[in-house]
Amino acid sequence: GQQLNQSPQSMFIQEGEDVSMNCTSSSIFNTWLWYKQEPGEGPVLLIALYKAGELTSNGRLTAQFGITRKDSFLNISASIPSDVGIYFCAGPSTARQLTFGSGTQLTVLP
Amino acid sequence: SAVISQKPSRDICQRGTSLTIQCQVDSQVTMMFWYRQQPGQSLTLIATANQGSEATYESGFVIDKFPISRPNLTFSTLTVSNMSPEDSSIYLCSVEGSSGSTEQFFGPGTRLTVL
Numbered sequence: 383g384q385q386l387n388q389s390p391q392s393m394f395i396q397e398g399e400d401v402s403m404n405c406t407s408s409s410i411f412n413t414w415l416w417y418k419q420e421p422g423e424g425p426v427l428l429i430a431l432y433k434a435g436e437l438t439s440n441g442r443l444t445a446q447f448g449i450t451r452k453d454s455f456l457n458i459s460a461s462i463p464s465d466v467g468i469y470f471c472a473g474p475s476t477a478r479q480l481t482f483g484s485g486t487q488l489t490v491l492p
Numbered sequence: 493s494a495v496i497s498q499k500p501s502r503d504i505c506q507r508g509t510s511l512t513i514q515c516q517v518d519s520q521v522t523m524m525f526w527y528r529q530q531p532g533q534s535l536t537l538i539a540t541a542n543q544g545s546e547a548t549y550e551s552g553f554v555i556d557k558f559p560i561s562r563p564n565l566t567f568s569t570l571t572v573s574n575m576s577p578e579d580s581s582i583y584l585c586s587v588e589g590s591s592g593s594t595e596q597f598f599g600p601g602t603r604l605t606v607l
Contacts, residue, residue, distance in 0.1 A: 413594045424584050424598030425535070427493075470534060474594045478523060482535045 388471055388483030396491050401458040403486040405471030414454035415472040415480070416445050425470060429456070461490050494519050494587050496599035504605045505575055512571045513602045515585035520565035522588065525596060526558070529582040538583075541568050575606045 388405045395401055405414070413432055417425035429440050431447035431454060438445055442459045458465055471483040495518040505511050515524065526538040539547040539560055547560040561569045572579050582601045589595035 415595060417598075422600075422603075424496075424586075424601045427589075427595060427597060430595055475537075478588060478594065479525070479537060479540065480594070480596055484534050 386471055386473060386481055386483035388486055390486060391484065392487040392489070394489045394491060395461055397461060397463060399461055401461055401465070401488060402455060403469060404453060404455045405483045406453045407473060408452075410451040411454075411473035412451070413474055414445070414447050416443075416454070416456050417470045417472060417482075418467045419470065419485075420467045428469075458488075461488075463490050463492065466490050493589060493597045494521065496585065496587060496597060498583075498585060498599040498602050500602060501600065502603040502605075504607060506607055507576055509575055510571055510573045511575065511604060512569050513583050513585075513604075515568045515570070515599055517566045517587055522565070524562065524568045525586045525588075526560060526568070526570045527584040527586065527598075529584060529601070531581070535584065538570070572604065575604075577606045580604055580606045 385408045386405055415430050416428045418428050419425040428443055429438050429445040434447055434451045435449050436447040444457045446455045448454055468485045468487050470485050472480045475481040497516045499514045524541045527535040528538055529535050537550050538553045538558055539549045541547045541560050541562040543562045543565050557573055559571045582603050584598050584601045586596040586598045
């Protein structure tokens with residue numbers, strides 16, 4: 383089946399710094415989704431991408447759908463303590479099922 | 493997006509027992525999904541549940557171990573049967589954003605610990 387490789391596995395950054403994480407696929411995706419999961423909660427959808435080359439923002443978050451359709455990037459600008467959590471990329475393994483990346487654990491230091 | 497609740501939010505169970513997890517949605521949805529998230533790991537799809545039909549299980553998951561019910565368009569249950577410590581995980585239900593949509597929205601999860 384399709385596999386998603388997400389990196390980095392974890393990040394420790396200072397408050398105010400920018401963050402970048404990425405996800406690559408072994409095959410072409412038509413959709414890329416980015417989720418954030420906080421402790422004790424389910425994943426929350428942050429950004430959905432539907433077109434190769436698409437760049438979409440949600441506040442301080444920006445995500446891009448790679449031109450090759452095999453990768454996607456998520457950037458967080460000017461990080462704040464509430465950005466702490468695990469960020470997952472996801473893409474459709476079938477028309478309506480999702481495959482998730484391994485996650486990026488983000489820690490923001492004051 | 494739909495509001496999704498799960499019960500229980502957490503439980504501690506003894507080996508060999510079974511636990512049924514409930515997932516309730518505030519609107520009618522065609523497809524519901526059940527995931528397992530082992531400690532420190534990503535999400536793995538257990539099965540897809542459509543109302544009025546048998547659930548479709550992913551490789552490595554079987555109905556005898558994880559029976560699923562989907563009695564109507566707003567509710568589903570997942571049972572973890574004959575539990576062992578290896579079943580200790582977070583179990584999450586999700587629903588598709590709209591009919592045919594790839595986007596999924598998740599419940600808060602059920603944290604299960606098996607002793």
